[in-house]
Amino acid sequence: MNQIFRTGCLSLSLTALLLAGCGGDRQQGAQPEATPVSAYRVTTRDIPETILLPGRVIAGSEVAVSATVPGQLEAVSAKVGDRVQAGQLLATLNNPSASSSLQEAKRNLQTLEGQLDQLRHLGGQSPAGRVAELQEQIRRRIRDLTETAKTGKLPGQAELVASGQELVRLQTELARLQTESAVSESLNQLRAPLLQGLQMQVEQARQLVKAAEAQAAAARITAPIAGTVLAQNAAKGAPALPGTPLFSIGSVEQVEFEVLLDPNVVPRLQAGQAAAVQVGTQPAAQTKLASVSPAVQPQAKSFTARAALPNPNGWFKPGMIGQATITLAAHKGVLSVPKAAVLRDANGPFVMRIENDQARLVRIKPGYDNGTWVEVLSGLQQDERIVYGGVERMQPGMKVTVTETEPAS
The missing domain is CATH 2.40.420.20 (conserved putative lor/sdh protein from methanococcus maripaludis s2 fold)
Incomplete structure (x- = not known):
């Protein structure tokens, strides 16, 4: 029995080895599947190599308006949303001393200009020509009388009296003119330095008037450009300090998109790069960077870039938030x-x-x-x-x- 079992197992083992050998031959000959x-x-x-950056809509040509001298606001004539023209009054400062100073400066200038005019006409021109003419007339009279006496034909008494009187008149006038000429010459010598000094005083007075006019004008706060009042920090009775904005005026018809920049991005940006600006639900507006700030902008507290934003329908309003996709390199x-x-x-x-x-x-x-x-x-x-x-x-x-x-x- 055991002999039969061992013989059967050996047969099965041989069969398995034969089958394994045949299977191996088939795998070596088959082509690998693709x-x-x-x-x-x-x-x-x-x-395109792009970068997405946040930003906001700002008014074109926006200008901050502040007082040039310290004071208290006496009246406010404009409010947010108002359309204003260049030079239009926005507010006034309570500065009564400016008006009185201007009037005093003008009065002083008028007085000095009057004194200068009088000094210019004092003395007049020297009567040298008239003196020479009188001297010639006197010599001619004396010569005529001498020639008449030589001929032995003496004029009548009446004629002699008349000639004598005329001679006296001419000599009297000559003496007066010679005196005036001497006085005029002396005055002319004295007048030159007086004129120079008075002219300097008049010029100084004119400068004081200009300064007083500027002081009086500073009390009137006016719009530097035409546009819309975008912001107002002015209120009646409130103090106004130089450099502190009271109003902000800009154009809402022409707006820009101000992009806020990371300092590491600034070196890769330049004017002319393409930008797609997305604000709200509006389709992206295709534009280009107009400028890139070389330093941190105080108002935004960031490096910024600006791009003109087409606004034909007036949908974009200053202050709206959005984002700009800027093309750094086209890779076309x-x-x-x-x-x-x-x-x-x-x-x-x-x-x-x-x-x-x-x-x-x-x-x-x-x-x-x-x-x-x-x-x-x-x-x-x-x-x-x-x-x-x-x-x-x-x-x-x-x-x-x-x-x-x-x-x-």
Whole structure:
């Protein structure tokens, strides 16, 4: 019985070994099965490098208005929402001394100008020409009388009396003019320094009038530009200090978007970069950065950039909050592959290129990566196919069968 059992077991063992040997021969001769995968055909696309930043709508040409001298607000003539013109009165300061100072300065100037006019006309021109004329007339009279006496024909008594009287009159007038000429010459010598000194006083008085006018004008707080009153911190009876804004005036027809910047982002921003501004439920407005601040802006307490915001319907209002998508670099028409198709090992990034229905490891040099697409700087060419779906199961040399090819878009 035992002999029969041992013989049966030996037969079964031999049979099992034969079957195992035959099975091994079949596996060595069979072809490995291809792994089904999806492929992606390498192409070019735009991969804009963007950054999303918060911001707010601000008025175009916004200007803060404050007092130039300290005082107390006597009256306030404008409120938030009012349309104002350049030069329009917004508020007045209680400054009664400014008006009296102006009147006193004007009176002083008027007095000095009158004194200057009198001094300019004092003395007049020297009568030298008239003196020479009188001297010639006297000499001619004497000469005529002398010539008459030489001929022996003496004039009558009446004529002699008349000639004598005329001679006396001419000599008297000559003496008067000579005296006036001497006085005028003396006055002219004295008048020059007096005129110079008085002219300096008049000029100083004019400057004082201008200063008094500026002081009086400072009590009138006016709009520097035409626009809308956006903010008001002025109230009747409240103090007003230089540098403290009382009003803010700006244009609501032309608005801008002020982007708040992280200091690390500032070096990468510059005027002219494209920006898509999203405010509320409105469609994104396409614009460009107009400026980037080189320093922290006091009002925003941040670095800022500004972009003109098209506002044809007046929907955007100053103070609205939004966000701007700024294009840092366009990366237009660059060779790219899906990020999911890129693998990485200790030697760097690679993809599985499909060659003759086999997966081949190809090293690539990646560029910009936006999380969905990876720019390929080298390693691949356009229209080559790479493994996309199922790439994680691939090993170099494995046979693949492409079930579908992802579209280029």
